Amino acid sequence: xxxxxxxxxxxxxxxxxxxxxxxxxxxxxxxxxxxxxxxxxxxxxxxxxxxxxxxxxxxxxxxxxxxxxxxxxxxxxxxxxxxxxxxxxxxxxxxxxxxxxxxxxxxxxxxxxxxxxxxxxxxxxxxxxxxxxxxxxxxxxxxxxxxxxxxxxxxxxxxxxxxxxxxxxxxxxxxxxxxxxxxxxxxxxxxxxxxxxxxxxxxxxxxxxxxxxxxxxxxxxxxxxxxxxxxxxxxxxxxxxxxxxxxxxxxxxxxxxxxxxxxxxxxxxxxxxxxxxxxxxxxxxxxxxxxxxxxxxxxxxxxxxxxxxxxxxxxxxxxxxxxxxxxxxxxx
Amino acid sequence: xxxxxxxxxxxxxxxxxxxxxxxxxxxxxxxxxxxxxxxxxxxxxxxxxxxxxxxxxxxxxxxxxxxxxxxxxxxxxxxxxxxxxxxxxxxxxxxxxxxxxxxxxxxxxxxxxxxxxxxxxxxxxxxxxxxxxxxxxxxxxxxxxxxxxxxxxxxxxxxxxxxxxxxxxxxxxxxxxxxxxxxxxxxxxxxxxxxxxxxxxxxxxxxxxxxxxxxxxxxxxxxxxxxxxxxxxxxxxxxxxxxxx
Amino acid sequence: xxxxxxxxxxxxxxxxxxxxxxxxxxxxxxxxxxxxxxxxxxxxxxxxxxxxxxxxxxxxxxxxxxxxxxxxxxxxxxxxxxxxxxxxxxxxxxxxxxxxxxxxxxxxxxxxxxxxxxxxxxxxxxxxxxxxxxxxxxxxxxxxxxxxxxxxxxxxxxxxxxxxxxxxxxxxxxxxxxxxxxxxxxxxxxxxxxxxxxxxxxxxxxxxxxxxxxxxxxxxxxxxxxxxxxxxxxxxxxxxxxxxxxxxxxxxxxxxxxxxxxxxxxxxxxxxxxxxxxxxxxxxxxxxxxx
Numbered sequence: 001x002x003x004x005x006x007x008x009x010x011x012x013x014x015x016x017x018x019x020x021x022x023x024x025x026x027x028x029x030x031x032x033x034x035x036x037x038x039x040x041x042x043x044x045x046x047x048x049x050x051x052x053x054x055x056x057x058x059x060x061x062x063x064x065x066x067x068x069x070x071x072x073x074x075x076x077x078x079x080x081x082x083x084x085x086x087x088x089x090x091x092x093x094x095x096x097x098x099x100x101x102x103x104x105x106x107x108x109x110x111x112x113x114x115x116x117x118x119x120x121x122x123x124x125x126x127x128x129x130x131x132x133x134x135x136x137x138x139x140x141x142x143x144x145x146x147x148x149x150x151x152x153x154x155x156x157x158x159x160x161x162x163x164x165x166x167x168x169x170x171x172x173x174x175x176x177x178x179x180x181x182x183x184x185x186x187x188x189x190x191x192x193x194x195x196x197x198x199x200x201x202x203x204x205x206x207x208x209x210x211x212x213x214x215x216x217x218x219x220x221x222x223x224x225x226x227x228x229x230x231x232x233x234x235x236x237x238x239x240x241x242x243x244x245x246x247x248x249x250x251x252x253x254x255x256x257x258x259x260x261x262x263x264x265x266x267x268x269x270x271x272x273x274x275x276x277x278x279x280x281x282x283x284x285x286x287x288x289x290x291x292x293x294x295x296x297x298x299x300x301x302x303x304x305x306x307x308x309x310x311x312x313x314x315x316x317x318x319x320x321x322x323x324x325x326x327x328x329x330x331x332x
Numbered sequence: 333x334x335x336x337x338x339x340x341x342x343x344x345x346x347x348x349x350x351x352x353x354x355x356x357x358x359x360x361x362x363x364x365x366x367x368x369x370x371x372x373x374x375x376x377x378x379x380x381x382x383x384x385x386x387x388x389x390x391x392x393x394x395x396x397x398x399x400x401x402x403x404x405x406x407x408x409x410x411x412x413x414x415x416x417x418x419x420x421x422x423x424x425x426x427x428x429x430x431x432x433x434x435x436x437x438x439x440x441x442x443x444x445x446x447x448x449x450x451x452x453x454x455x456x457x458x459x460x461x462x463x464x465x466x467x468x469x470x471x472x473x474x475x476x477x478x479x480x481x482x483x484x485x486x487x488x489x490x491x492x493x494x495x496x497x498x499x500x501x502x503x504x505x506x507x508x509x510x511x512x513x514x515x516x517x518x519x520x521x522x523x524x525x526x527x528x529x530x531x532x533x534x535x536x537x538x539x540x541x542x543x544x545x546x547x548x549x550x551x552x553x554x555x556x557x558x559x560x561x562x563x564x565x566x567x568x569x570x571x572x573x574x575x576x577x
Numbered sequence: 578x579x580x581x582x583x584x585x586x587x588x589x590x591x592x593x594x595x596x597x598x599x600x601x602x603x604x605x606x607x608x609x610x611x612x613x614x615x616x617x618x619x620x621x622x623x624x625x626x627x628x629x630x631x632x633x634x635x636x637x638x639x640x641x642x643x644x645x646x647x648x649x650x651x652x653x654x655x656x657x658x659x660x661x662x663x664x665x666x667x668x669x670x671x672x673x674x675x676x677x678x679x680x681x682x683x684x685x686x687x688x689x690x691x692x693x694x695x696x697x698x699x700x701x702x703x704x705x706x707x708x709x710x711x712x713x714x715x716x717x718x719x720x721x722x723x724x725x726x727x728x729x730x731x732x733x734x735x736x737x738x739x740x741x742x743x744x745x746x747x748x749x750x751x752x753x754x755x756x757x758x759x760x761x762x763x764x765x766x767x768x769x770x771x772x773x774x775x776x777x778x779x780x781x782x783x784x785x786x787x788x789x790x791x792x793x794x795x796x797x798x799x800x801x802x803x804x805x806x807x808x809x810x811x812x813x814x815x816x817x818x819x820x821x822x823x824x825x826x827x828x829x830x831x832x833x834x835x836x837x838x839x840x841x842x843x844x845x846x847x848x849x850x851x852x853x854x855x856x857x858x859x860x861x862x863x864x865x866x867x868x
Contacts, residue, residue, distance in 0.1 A: 058671055060678075105854040112613040112812075113857070115674055116804045117849060123801040124846035131839055187436040194425025194433075198480075201384055201419075202437045203411035203487050243800070247682060254675065259427075287690050293683025300676040301664050 019167060023160045033159045034276055039166035040228050042268025045253035046173035047220040050180060052250060053258030055213045056193035058115050061102070061122030063245035065095040065218045067129065069225025070235045074142045075135055077153070084154045084230050091222035098125065099218035103211040110196065119243065126241040141236025154230035162231045169224055170268075174261055176220065180213075181261075189213050193259075244289075251296050257306025266307050271295065334361035336395075337491060337522050338383070343392035345382060352378045354546045356392070360491065365513070365523040367533040367554060370543035371567055376526045377420065379543070380493045384417045385410045397490060412440075414490035418497060422476035424468035430479055431455070431464040437486035450486065457519070458482040458512060474505040478512060485516065492516065493524040498532045510536055530558060542566070578835075584713055585834030586827060591715065593806075593826020594723035595781055599799055600807040600818035601730050602777030608813035609750045609770035612670050615677040616657075617778045618796030618803070619684035624650060624782025625791045626688055632699045639699050639786045640721070650779030654772045662771060666764075689793035696790035703787060718787035725784055733773065734815060746770055750813070801842055802829060805849045811859030820860055824848075 023032060048062050069091035076082040076090065102121045106114040129136050136142065146155050156162065180186045188209045191199040200206050229235050239245065248271075256267020274295075279288035303309055339359040345352050353375040360366045368376050381387045383394055385407040394401045396413060425433050434454055438447040455461040458478050463471065468479060477497050484492045494513070498506055506529065513536055517523055527533050533540060533554050540557045542549040544566040550557055557563060599621065606614045627649045631642035661680060665672055706717045737743035748756040749766045757763050782796075789795050802825050810821025825845055832844030852859065 056671065058674060101850065105850040109853070109857050112670060112674055113808065113853060115671075116613070116808055117853065120801045120805055120842075120846040120849050124843040127839060127842045131837065131843075184439050187432070187439055190428060190432075191425050191436045194427055195423040198419065198423035198425070198483075200407045201386075201411055201417055202483055203408050203440055204437075205406070205408045243797070247678065250675075251679075282690075287686070289686040290683050290690060293679045293681070293686065296679030297661060297676050297683065300672050300679065301661065304672065 023163050029159055032163050034273065036159050036162045036166045036231060037276075038269045038272040039163075039170050040224065040231065040268075041248065041252050041272050042256075042265045043166065043169045043173045043224045044221060044228075044249045045256065045264035045267055046170070046177055047217050047224060048249050048253045049258060049260075049264050050177065050217040050220070051210075051214045052217075053253060053260070053263070054181065054186065054193065055189050055210060057107075057210060057214070058250065059118045059214070059217070060115060060243065060246045060250060061118040061125070062217075062221050062249045063241055063243070064098065064122045064125040065221035066225035066228060066245065066249075067125065067235070067237070067241035068095045068098065069222035070229030070232075070240050071129065071136060071142070072222070073226045073229045074144060074235060077144060078142065079135075083152045084226055085152070088223055088226050091226055092219040095218040095222035096215045099214045100211065103214045107207050107210045107214075118246075122241070122243055122246055126237045126243075129237040129241055136237070139237060141234060141239075143234040144230065146233070154227070159231070162227075165227055166231070169227060170265060173220065173224075174265070177261055180216065185209055185212055248292060251292050255295050255299050255306055257308030260306070260308050260312075263306050263308040270307060334363070336360070337362045337364075337397060338524075339395040340379075340383070341393045341395070343379065343382060343389050343394065345378060345387055345389050345391075352546050353382070353389075353543075356543070356546070356548055358541050358548065358551070360522055360524060362490075362522055363517070363520060364539065365517055365525055365537045367525045367527060367537035367540035368543065369527060369530070369533060369540055370549070373545075374543040374566075375546040376543055377495055378546075380417060380495055380524070380526060383410075383493065384415055411487055411489075414488070415493070416484035416487050416489035416491065417493040418477070418480040418484060418495055420496045420499065422473070422480045424471065424476050424479055426469035427467070429465050429467050430460055430471070430482075433468050433479055434482050434486050437483050440486075441488060454482050454485045457515060458485070473500050474509065477501075477509065481512065481516065485519075485521075489521060491522040491524060493526070495526050496528065497525075498527055498529040506532060534558070580712060581834050582831070585830040587713055587715060588719070588834075589827035589830030590823055591719035591723050591826070592830060593823035594719070594726040595785055595822075596799070596803045596806045596826050597819045597822025598722075598726040598729060598784070599778060599781040599803045600810070600822045601733060601815055602774040602781070603804065603807050604810075604813055604815060604818040605733065605770055605777070606774035607807075608815075609746050610666075610767055611750075611813075612673040613677070613804075613812070614771075614774060615674055615804075616681035616684060617774070618799045619681040619688075620650065620653070620775050620778035621782040621785075621799055622685060622688050622791075622793060622796040623653060624779030625786050625789075625795060626692060626782075627779065628783045628786045629692075629697050629699050629791045638701045638703075639783060642783060643780070646779050646783050647776055650776045651772055653779075654775030655768070657775070658768055658771050662767075663764075666767065685793050685796065692791075692793070694793060696792045698790050699786040701787055716788070718784075722784040722788075725780070729777070729780065730815065730819060737815070742766075742769065798842075802826075802845050805845050809849060809852045809859055811861035814859075814861040817859055817861035 022035065026032060044062065044066060048059065052058050072091035072094065073084045073087045076087045077084060098121070102117055106117045130139050144155065148155065149157050151161065188199070188204045191204055192206050192209060196206055229240070252267040252271045253264045255271050256265065257263025275288055275291055278291050282288050299306060336359050341357055343356040344354050356379065368379065370376055378387065382389045385405060388403050396415060401410065425436070428436070431451060435447055435451045438450045442450055455464055458481060460475065460478055460482055463475060468476065471479060481492065481494070481497070497509060501509060510532055513523060525533065525537055537554050539552065540554040541551045542557055542563050549562055549566060550560050599617065603614055603617050606612065624646055627646045628639050628642045631637070631645045632639060635641070657680065661676055665676060703717045707714045708717060708720065737747060745756070745761045746766045746769070748759065748761055749763050753763050803822070806821040806825040807818050808821070809824060810817025810819070825848070828844050828848050829841040833841040
């Protein structure tokens with residue numbers, strides 16, 4: 001942090017200035033709203049990266065955490081007139097509770113159990129949101145109507161304020177991730193990803209550390225979800241809490257590059273813009289969605305370290321160890 | 333008489349009807365280098381796994397540093413008591429460099445600054461300092477084994493149980509590894525040395541116990557033990573031949 | 578209330594039959610390759626679409642399509658194995674989970690791309706027929722699916738326990754390195770196990786065409802329940818997939834019938850978390866358990 005003015009950061013500052021200026025030079029909402037979308041996905045993927053990338057525990061229910069933040073925002077806003085900002089802690093607490101429940105029964109195990117449990121849990125949460133239609137309006141979804149330009153209520157006449165909000169979210173996500181990786185918990189998590197059996201035999205409480213990381217990741221996703229909902233102005237269980245969204249979050253993180261600070265950001269822009277382009281070409285159903293699947297397969301088979309791997313000089317990482325966690329329980 | 337660090341009483345475990353370890357009794361004194369030897373499948377690694385908490389014994393007690401270890405105590409908690417171990421196949425945190433491998437473990441009982449200091453100390457002690465920026469996935473087998481030991485040192489252990497550290501090493505690597513083990517022992521750390529390479533056993537160990545089919549076969553000074561007819565029979569006269577040196 | 582209970586129980590067991598069949602496919606792949614195939618529900622959809630294609634060409638009852646579906650699924654699985662599974666053999670299981678999820682997403686959206694999102698149906702005379710026993714009714718297609726499941730599972734059980742190929746597969750499952758040393762072609766056993774798994778998913782798809790509309794999202798309900806069934810039963814164990822499938826079918830039907838007709842997946846999810854907490858290796862699992 002000391003050499004924050006050193007020369008090697010110049011490209012980063014230039015990029016930041018460009019990003020700050022983009023809204024001033026673009027006309028029309030289309031470009032801006034696409035860029036906002038990119039940044040929201042980058043932020044969500046960054047949250048996923050904490051547990052999925054740094055922890056090697058692949059979660060498929062991050063849409064649920066996003067939905068928790070989103071619904072906390074809309075329910076408290078429409079029912080009680082709360083400002084979205086005040087709803088953030090509520091969403092975070094609920095997300096952390098869900099993460100604790102899922103983690104508690106699966107983090108004692110190696111292997112695919114966590115992934116499967118998260119899929120099941122994501123599905124259960126979507127069904128629950130749909131079921132309690134008195135508060136959540138069920139499958140019909142919820143929306144916020146625009147009354148006036150109001151920062152406190154996060155309603156704006158165009159997407160430029162969201163552009164800056166999303167930019168701040170992305171930078172915050174990167175900062176939190178950076179601080180996390182430099183924290184003791186971050187180091188322990190990294191050791192667990194390296195070799196869980198060894199980590200445990202050296203005194204690291206693997207269960208607790210994984211749980212902590214999952215909670216953090218879930219809480220961050222709920223924060224992003226809160227703002228994402230205000231940006232969308234309409235949320236529904238089949239979109240905001242769907243497996244499809246969880247899948248996209250994971251794909252963005254993996255395609256960008258797991259366990260790296262900026263991988264998710266790169267992934268957000270590349271994947272979201274690519275999908276936008278293909279859906280202009282092939283229509284939004286089927287055709288463009290196939291791209292997610294194709295991208296994921298290609299990256300895993302040919303470039304497990306993700307797009308960011310093209311920018312890193314240090315290619316000493318064993319390709320096949322990017323997602324490694326010990327498969328067998330090896331006592332000896 | 334010396335102070336006892338670890339004492340194992342009537343330790344037994346069976347897997348699906350097969351008695352892997354049966355009524356095993358032995359003890360280790362503080363500062364000792366005790367060899368645990370025996371043919372393949374004699375229950376050496378199983379014993380280590382029971383002491384470190386990977387397996388829970390069906391019967392018997394393990395007493396460490398004067399206190400009996402409750403069977404339910406987790407692997408991590410046992411490590412915090414000062415029981416460290418290595419694995420037959422080294423388990424580096426492959427994506428981290430050597431420094432971070434050790435630093436991560438050193439962080440547990442120290443502040444960040446202290447951990448850096450401790451890590452450097454251990455790197456010097458284990459002669460890994462020059463390799464500190466190397467990705468551990470790129471290390472040779474010998475250095476991986478050293479790094480496993482270095483990581484154990486970072487937990488400030490009272491005992492290190494070394495599971496076949498000599499396996500797969502050539503004679504000169506073995507010599508330097510033995511030096512490392514002597515250095516570790518000089519730091520006041522007790523060593524439980526599980527080994528097939530008898531030359532190494534004779535060279536560093538003060539005492540040896542021999543397991544066969546999960547039972548204690550005999551106990552004593554390494555050279556005498558290895559020439560015991562029972563032991564020679566257990567090994568079918570093969571590997572136990574130490575008179576060749 | 579007792580009527581609801583027993584009717585739910587009956588339909589639960591029958592629905593569980595399909596989960597079990599589907600689950601056996603997943604568990605065979607896991608048993609031999611130690612990897613979870615997350616694309617099984619997309620393969621199931623393709624089983625449904627192949628059945629639909631067969632029907633639209635010939636106009637015959639869906640059960641006549643079995644040989645056609647087996648051949649198509651066999652070919653599909655072979656292509657998948659060559660292109661996607663082979664490059665990843667020997668890598669970690671997370672990569673495999675990710676790649677099969679990508680495949681699943683691809684196959685599902687490919688179906689939507691090719692056939693469109695609107696539901697298709699495969700009409701047949703038995704679609705609505707059912708057997709009435711006392712106050713309870715049993716849908717004929719479900720009953721047929723249940724018995725087909727029992728026959729197929731027994732077949733696989735015999736294959737694994739009575740044939741040389743089965744022994745090779747079990748040996749590969751226990752210790753791949755040793756199996757290889759003994760001259761077993763592990764790559765071949767992997768291929769065969771994978772093909773059996775995919776064909777089972779396809780047959781499951783075929784068997785449910787009389788029950789559900791053929792849509793690209795028809796496999797989604799299996800994405801959770803069937804995998805949970807396999808885990809509850811114990812990954813890699815055929816008895817486990819059978820028992821787990823039936824258990825999940827019954828839990829889902831009971832929750833749906835007795836509590837609320839849309840909370841089935843929640844009941845199943847709770848069951849999963851409870852089982853994982855109490856008995857992590859599942860009912861029959863050999864214990865990936867940590868001490």
